[in-house]
Amino acid sequence: MYTTLIAAADLARHIDDAGWVVVDCRHDLANLSAGREGYAVAHLPHAVFADMETELSGAKRGPDGVFRGRHPLPEREALIETLRGWGVNEGTQVVAYDAHGGMFAARLWWLLRWVGHEAVAVLDGGMAAWQAQGLALTAQVDSKPRGDIAAHASLVSTVSADEVLANIGGGARVVVDARAPDRYRGENETIDPVGGHIPGAKNRFFKDNLGADGRFKDAQALRAEFAQIVGDPKAAIMQCGSGVTACHNLLALEVAGLGGAALYPGSWSEWCADPQRPVSTGANP
Template structure:
């Protein structure tokens, strides 16, 4: 069972294994159709396309009209049905990949763990590593027989916006923001119309988890780099713009042998949906 990362060579040996499901999670925050368009041009043999906006996210507003962020979690029952549509069973090994260092694939990794499925890994180095190894790409889409994955006890934890708000007073936990430094400081209005960060949050850009070739740093290096941010992972809350790249930090923590941090799914986009919540800018 692969539960964090998998290399291209190992994945290539399982392309014809019916017990494995490969999901392409390529996406672009500015151009939402770019991921599917790239998939149509070429993808790993046997892969299916998982849309971050629709398959891996839920409605942006609650029934009462409350804004939940750009990429709220899907309902657990709805997610199970989506995963079954991809042909996933309880004994399926799932592999997620993208072309962005795991930026979006980590979201699928976390979601599967959220519904209790441990056999999910992110392709280390993504499509870039696959192509660098000279491995095949195809253009035809795969269709799988529906699966029967069941919902089991969650392997991860979450916090709600009210928990994060209360933490401003208790300081019981450390919020870690996975966005780029300019977004954290409030200097990128293209993606974050209301810029800045949650007061007291520390910044750990998700790309800092990677080596120059786009692969994850080794466990020892990741552990050393996360050490200054908090004493115990259980005291940490991971967030980002909309709950997607925060999962990259959670995957890096798992690789480092530091499990237990929680995800704030609504993240910055939900936080600034209420102008009464405080905002910090700069460093």
């Protein structure tokens, strides 16, 4: 069972296995149809497509009309139905991939753990690693029998905006922001109309989890780097712009043997929507 990362060569040995489901998670925040269009052109054999906006995220406003962020978590029941439609069974090994260093595939990895499914991994290096092995892509779309996956006790934890707010100033939990440094500092108004970060939050850009080859750094390197900002991972909160790339840091922590951190799903997009919530700017504290 693969529970964090899988190498392209290892996936290739199982690509035709009936007990495996491969999911294409490509996405573009600036062009919401780009992922599906790319999938239609070419994807890994037997892969299904996951839509970030409609399948890996839920309604942007809750039943009370309050904005929950750009990519709130989907309803658990809706996610289970999506997974069944992809052919995911209780014992299925799921592999998620993208072409963006795992920034979107990690979201599906986390979501499956959220509904209690442990056998899920991210293709290390994504499509580039697959193609570097000389492995084929296809435009063929397979039909899959409906799966029987069910929701189980969650393997991960989340925190709300109120919990993050209550933590400010107390120092009981460290908040780690996965956005690019300029966004964290409040210097990119194109992406973040309200710039800055949650007071006290540290910055760990998700791309820092990757080596020059686009694959994740090894466990020892990740452990050493995270140790500079995270003490007890069970007292850490991961966030980003909308709860997507924060999952990349959560995956990196898991690879490093530092599991247990929580996700703040609403992240910055939810946080800054309420002008009563405090905001800081500038460099990493």
